[in-house]
Amino acid sequence: MALTDRAVAPRYAKALFEAAEDQQLQSQVHDELQALLGVVEQEAGLMQLLTSQTVPQQAKTELVAAMSDGASDLVKNLLTILAGNGRIGGLKDVIDDYERRYEATNGILSATATTAVALTDDQAAALRQAIAKKFDVQRVTLTQKVDAHIVGGVKVETGTAIIDGTVATRLKKLHTLLTAK
Template sequence: MSQSVAAKRYAVALFEIGKGKSNLDQLEEELLVVQDVFNHDESLSDFLNNPRVSGDQKKEFVRQVFKDVSQDTLNTLLLLIDKRRVDIVQDLVSEFVSMKNEARGIAEADVYSVRELTEDETKQIQDVFAKKMTINTLRINNIVDPSILGGLRIQVGNQIYDGTVKTQLKRLEQNLVTANK
């Protein structure tokens, strides 16, 4: 079973538990903290993936490190240790956040621009694309990319809206090349 399929299964299970208990926001916050700890502490992953360390030692360590998280989040981590699937924590968190956002009508977008967007520009993009995509909210992650020359490139999931000067110049070049043939 691939990692993404396994991560999705665990994320779906945790999502359903959270939905039943109406604590999806809390679970998301906790999972983001867990993800952050895994991202910034390579020794944690090394320890949890070490075959010389017993499962009980790993579980006790996780109980100590994540003592402030809910029982549902902790049980998920302990289950991942039991099933030797600690390596899917990052994917599990991503899947969970995606499911929560989709259930709430929230999408995340990467907006590439030549400079940092102002608050008004960000709000305007959120409003236009939320209506266009029939969602409630669009969260924007602004990425400054001077190579686009001007305009915007917006990526929401697998959809890309490209209105950059760089792309327009490429299209113009292609049209001129094909017109001269």
């Protein structure tokens, strides 16, 4: 059975992370990968070009070289190996897996907070501090979403947990209790 790009991404990410760790470049590689991810997400057709069967290999090689221009040798080698092995379609998955490893090693937790209105800077800082304490991590990177449908309160989502303290959820639970026979 053939393995998908997504299935093999952790292998590439692990190898990259270990190499970056050996060279004490984890943070630099992390930053480069995040910048690369930004480019890939901004340029919608980029991955389509790199994975297309109709685009000549030479053009893909030149595109990969342009993408890695100014990057560390580790990131350049990653892109070259992914492209050479026909796995460039899994680049986002490799970056995501590297990100998880980086965060776990450095005591960082990524969380998304959904609120009815935008949080002030002080509220966001207090929420980050509460989440860090709850999950026993050193730092929390917080992505904020606004959804008026939740009415009030906050819903926090991490990679492994959901804490839903929204008014909408409380109202649904109350409705269920009141209508139960």
